[in-house]
Each structure stands twice: as structure tokens, then as C-alpha cells.
Amino acid sequence: MSVENKVVVITGASSGIGEATAKLLAKNGAAVVLGARREARLQEISQNIIENGGKVAYRVTDVTDPEDLKALVALAKEKFGAIDVIYNNAGIMPTSPISALKTNEWNAMIDVNLKGVLNGVAAVMPDFTSQKHGQIITTSSVAGLKSFIGSGVYGATKFAVRNLMEVIRMESAQEQTNIRTATIYPAAINTELLQHITDKNSKQGMDKLYQSVGITPDAIARVVNFAIDQPEDVNINEFTVYPTKQG
Numbered sequence: 001m002s003v004e005n006k007v008v009v010i011t012g013a014s015s016g017i018g019e020a021t022a023k024l025l026a027k028n029g030a031a032v033v034l035g036a037r038r039e040a041r042l043q044e045i046s047q048n049i050i051e052n053g054g055k056v057a058y059r060v061t062d063v064t065d066p067e068d069l070k071a072l073v074a075l076a077k078e079k080f081g082a083i084d085v086i087y088n089n090a091g092i093m094p095t096s097p098i099s100a101l102k103t104n105e106w107n108a109m110i111d112v113n114l115k116g117v118l119n120g121v122a123a124v125m126p127d128f129t130s131q132k133h134g135q136i137i138t139t140s141s142v143a144g145l146k147s148f149i150g151s152g153v154y155g156a157t158k159f160a161v162r163n164l165m166e167v168i169r170m171e172s173a174q175e176q177t178n179i180r181t182a183t184i185y186p187a188a189i190n191t192e193l194l195q196h197i198t199d200k201n202s203k204q205g206m207d208k209l210y211q212s213v214g215i216t217p218d219a220i221a222r223v224v225n226f227a228i229d230q231p232e233d234v235n236i237n238e239f240t241v242y243p244t245k246q247g
């Protein structure tokens, strides 16, 4: 099975990597079901996909609410008759030194970047298990592979989803449920991600890095497309994507 005619739920689809992925997969014939909190953005992106001949539905979704994820998956089945792939992509990155004790931001990152992924996994697992077919793709980060100053909690959430995804892969093989997994570890991708950093030094450092080396989110969209496009018995489960100029 290829990307064409697959039904793909995408969280964090209102900007950046999620938006680019939605547009590419729709262009290649997938039916995409978009979730995020900003309805106007979802509406605009959906309109663009429809104008280009694509299949799309959207629902305002907060990934911290398990019921929202269930409703998003239900929408996919209602509109397109199936659910083949979930792309757990929603995330926030308000980096700061631990000593700054921005505990509200710590909790928000755990809620969105970790619990949000768990809520996505829980929403598809019953269908994927019973139909013995499905794919779970998650955006981690290079901060989920190695430690960076300022990324104590952000990196913790991204390391956590790496473990989660690998265990899902292993358990799926053990249980013979044919659930494929792919975890993506992007480095600097120019999106809206830096906008929410409230720590001045972290923001300045990140802005400088991204302005000098950042690449467009299409790079990640192509990786997601590639992961989905493999034959069902092939699970390419990890992708690290750096801008060529980033050290």
C-alpha cells in the first residue's frame, strides 16, 4: 500500500511541519484529517488542499484532552471510512534553564509533547489492533537523542516518546498486530516553534541558530511520506534530519 488512499490523522496540523505534511500527503492522494487548536488556520489549510484536488477534514483538537483525539479519529472513520496512520506531531518548545523554574512551561510540555502523544496512541490502538494494520508516526527531536543546555524538560519529553515508540514497535511484533512505527528526530526546521520561548537567552540563541541554518518543514513532510509509502512489511522506524549546514 502506498500513500495514495491512506487515511492519515495529523496533529499539530495548523502550522509548520504538520501543515507541510498535510499538504504533501494530500497532494499524493492520501485523505488527511487535521487536528490543532486554531480553527481559522485549519480551515485555511483545508481550503487550500481542496482547491488542489485533495481530500481533507479537520476538527479543533487539543491533544491534552484524550476525548478530542478520540473524536478526531472518529471523524476520519466517518468521513473516509478508515484510519490507517496517525502522525503525532503537535508539540511546544519553551526552552529555558532548569534554574529558571518555569514550572508551568515544564507541565505544559509534558502535557502536549508526552501525554498528547499517548492520547493519540490510545485513540488509534483499538482499531489498529483489531484490524491488524496501522502506522504510528511521532515527531521527537534531536533533543530526544542527545542533551542540549536549555532543553532539560523539552528533551525529557522527546526522549520519552522515543522509548514509547520503540516499545510499541516491539510489542506490535510480539503481538503480531502489524502496527508500524516511525519516530522522526528533526534538528532546526523553520516553523512557528520558537515563538513561544519566554526565556530571553534561550530565544536569542535559538533565533540565531535557526536564522543561520534552518530549513523548511517540507524536509520532514517528505520523510513522513517516505515512511508511509513503504510496503506493509517494511518498517523504517527512525529518521534523523539535520540541515546540511547545522553542526
Ligand code: NDP
Pocket (backbone or CB within 6 Å): 011, 012, 013, 014, 015, 016, 017, 018, 035, 036, 037, 038, 039, 041, 061, 062, 063, 064, 089, 090, 091, 092, 093, 112, 139, 140, 141, 142, 185, 186, 187, 188, 189, 190, 191, 192, 193, 194, 217
Ligand atoms: P509549530 O509551532 O509551527 O507547530 C506546532 C503545532 O502544534 C501547531 O500546529 C500547534 O497548533 C500544535 N499544538 C500545540 N499545542 C497543541 C495542543 N495542545 N493541541 C493540539 N495542537 C497543539 O512548530 P513545528 O511544526 O516545528 O512543530 C511540530 C513538531 O516538531 C513539534 O512536536 C516539535 O517539538 C517538533 N520539532 C520541531 C523542530 C523544529 O526545529 N521546528 C525540531 C525538532 C522537533 P495550535 O497552536 O493551533 O494548537
